[in-house]
Amino acid sequence: MTFRLGYGTNGFANHRLDDALAVIAGLGYTGVALTLDHHHLDPFAPDLPRQVEKVAARLDRLGLGVVVETGARFLLDPRRKHHPTLVSDAQEVRVDFLLRAVGIAADLGADCVSFWSGIVPAGVDDDEAWRRMRSGVTEVLDGAARRGVPIALEPEPGMLVERLDQALRLRAELGSPALLGITLDVGHCVAVEPEDAAACVRRAGDLLLNVQLDDMLPGVHEHLEFGEGELDLAATLAALDEIGYTGLAGVELPRHSHAAPDVASRAMSALREASPKGALHVASHLPVGVLREDSPNGTSPLHGASHLPVSALREASGPEAEHPWLAEAERAVRADPQTIRTFFPAVGRVVGRQAVRGESDPLGVVHGTVDDVGRTRLLAALAAATGPEELAAELTSLYRFGDDAERRGVLRALASVGHQAVTAGVELVKDALRTNDTRLVAAALGPFAADHLDAHTWRHGVLKCLFLEIPLAAVAGLDRRADEELRRMVGAFAAERRAAGRAVPDDALELLRSET
């Protein structure tokens, strides 16, 4: 293998830096991605030069290569995560920080400084943000040239530069500076890139200065352990080998600090297994594919998502990789349906709460959220294990005792299980339509409502969407069920708006245009 395997210190946020480095080196990693943070080599410390010297000595003693990462969450602004960025009004704060990072990287002998663009602030258009990005990078490049340190731009989902092609375009626009390269997070490739991580590696080619390793699911920006998402790790590592990559490939699991040593150990096992043959010594004690046996039938929700050996995850994963906690919860619910009462509320804590299609639907109003998907799976398991009466009773209880997210979960799951409990399902949909909660109303008007709700209630539901400014894309079966009466109602709504001098929503106009 031509490159170093490392681990990101942001995945050891609860460790002292010295301890983190020792644990990482002890597991067999030969590099670290060092995120400068208030407790990890604070770039604003009064005795910074001495601190840098100490860290450099420690890295040297442990035989660790290093890249400098600049994605700390609250280093520059204690209240706003990642703020300010290169595309903020206060861009100069970020530029100053990146220049400090360049200095630290030079003194540490780091491969490069890795950085990202930033979320485009409200009220700033993309063109302006792009201009800011160009000017900011240009300033940092000046500093980088003075110290001879390369900088590597990381495409980050949700930010101005979120895909590899945008990063390459920015580089080309700046005249392809020699010191500007690319950081590639291979999990991001799964989440947002049009091609897989191996293809992205090949496309970045010689420009690749830094690689972050983690797993992800398509469309979901959540850093997962290997095997929990859809990354083909073996193919990705093989591609790095193939292009002759010589930098650091560091595991990037910033939300796993609570269990960092175990997580880092599992990651190393997975990397060994997936490495090109003969490239790394393969440990002989790799866990065999057996799922954890302890008490999935207990009433206590399983804590944490990541107690399974990596190889077990892989065996448990079908073509659509499964979340291990969910898989265990599903089995528990099938074995003892009552356990859904404590699993169902816990879903968001474990699988996350992001929108399924965050780019076009940031709040999940139209397409739902990943916890909705998880809850649907639990209810499908319940439906498979109980009769229609029990299912109806539990759907009602989960909804009645549920918080807002749980209620949405029940409503969205009706698309899959509602046909087995139609009367109860209709009552829940009607309850949701009585509220003013936009996400609840939207969740209520899915395929189940399209199939089972009476015409009067359904039409009023659609009209309520127009009032609450819920996109009608959230309403399933609109084309099929829209009738003359609905058009009359929407027409009257539009007339009322116009009479009041107020704008008529585009969705309403479109529906009226669809009249045949």
Place this chain on the structure above:
Amino acid sequence: MRIFDPHVHMTSRTTDDYEAMHAAGVRALVEPAFWLGQPRTNVGSFTDYFDALIGWERFRAAQFGIRHHCAIALNPKEANDPRCAGVLDVLPRYLAKDGVVAVGEVGYDSMTPEEDEVFARQLELAVRHGLPALVHTPHRDKAAGTARTLDLVRESGLPPERVVVDHLNEMTVRAVADSGCWMGFSIYPDTKMDEARMVALLVEYGTDRVLVNSAADWGRSDPLKTHKTGLAMLAAGFDESDVDKVLWRNPVEFYGQSGRLALDEPDASPTFEGNSILRGGS
């Protein structure tokens, strides 16, 4: 001074209180479930209350930059009312929810057999759900009630470091300090503890395993007592780190055992389920 009030009943307080608390440094709190000053008559009253604790109240606090968590339980006072016994059956659903960081308040009021039974069952729920427990000690016959509380905790199998025994005073603190449980003190305008006595106890017992709360509710009470205790500590020669430990790091450590504390900036979306706290708006 950053403050985490580990026991305060915000449902009974006004938005002025929230404003004043934020201004004084309160950034997070736990609201344990308790009684309302008049008896509830059925299980539904409890579930509506629990729904408010996990939803509306959390939203209201967020509007003032305060992270709201809660503890859920059948309180000792109402444990004696057979009309409310069914609450125990719905507790497991609520104990699994986001933002629920403990079982509480549990404990004794009049030390009846019904209270024994309900208290023990709820400690068992804490064990099963991996949560800490917030235990109230009685207003009457407090020392005996505290001793009996500690016996029951020992029998429950819940580790002492997952239990806070609350409303302590000079008469009851020693037994709790020796038990390994956390020591909770409610600072009140005239009953329970005051700031000066609290500082004296901190001098004597140190700052480990101590939680200071306002326990403010619908009665005469003061949600700024945590802040005032911090000032009294500084005046008595404690340094800022001691104050931070008692008023922030200790409650974070205790409730952090739930794995469900969220201490980032609260999401201050302007409405909750379509409703806002603004008048004249929606």
